[in-house]
Amino acid sequence: MFTVERACLVVIDVQGKLAQIVDESETVIQNASKLVQAMKALNIPILWLEQIPSLLGGTTLEISQHMDGKPIAKKAFSAFNDEAFKKAVKESGRTQFILTGVENHICVYQTARQLQEQGLEVEVVADAVSSRTKANREIGLAKMQALGILPTSTEMILYELLQTAEHPHFKTILKLVK
Template sequence: MLKKEETVLVLIDIQGKLAEIVDESAFVINNIANIVQGAKVLELPILWLEQYPKGLGHTVEEIAQYLEGEQPIEKITFSAYDNEEFVTKLEATGRKTVLIAGIETHICVYQTAAHLLDMGYEVEVLADCVTSRTAGNREVGIQKMLQLGANMTSVEMCLFEIQQIAKGDAFKAISKIIK
């Protein structure tokens, strides 16, 4: 079971034109916006990465609008774990369960998940928050992450799993987000 005090959300490279041309772009961007809002309600730390923003552009506005006050971590490596700033910030959270959302599933998401698993983290891939330019590459990335020991979840499943109870202000706020 996902636990609030053990979980961190990691957003990978939801940027520029690439975010607009990936398979099921609008669906995935909407789901990532929802998981970011839910993570804020649940007070989960969020680590936000951008791959070479000077060349690829910045995080799409549909998501960036919910990340006010947060700063993206710039990277040029495919795996976020190869970025020293990311590792430092991840370790500073003290959390060992990583929810992953982003693009592309078979490259940056996969390599980040593989590294995290190697380093002893529990990885929960938000299956409705990852995509690639093609559905086939998305599927290959998901299958490889499963083979390595990652778990799959969805926005609605993980938010209610962390919430655990169907009452209170957080429950009401999450219910509004996912509808």
């Protein structure tokens, strides 16, 4: 079970025109934004990535407006091949990683795989990831699942983190998902 004390959100490359053209882009952007806002309310660290932002543009406003600090710019498809990301993972002290972003079959998949290879728990938020085609999104999810990286949904992971309606931030999260 993922917990507030062990979890970390990783937001991967939801940026520029690419974020606008992926399958079900509006849903993915809305759910990624909900995840970011919820993690901030729950005081869960967020690692924020952008793939070559000078070429692909910055993170969409719907998400970036809720972020603190600056994203980690990367060139590698797997964020784990970037030293700044490796350092941020280590410094977070977290062992559970929740992934959202694009493209699911490339950057999300490769990052998830390498995080798991480090002995970390990884889940991918199926309704908050996408690729340019539905087929590639589904292939990415299937490959991750074959590795034991389970899918979750925006609501499912948020309620899992809360564990009870008595959680002090329950009403805050409820407003985000309704």
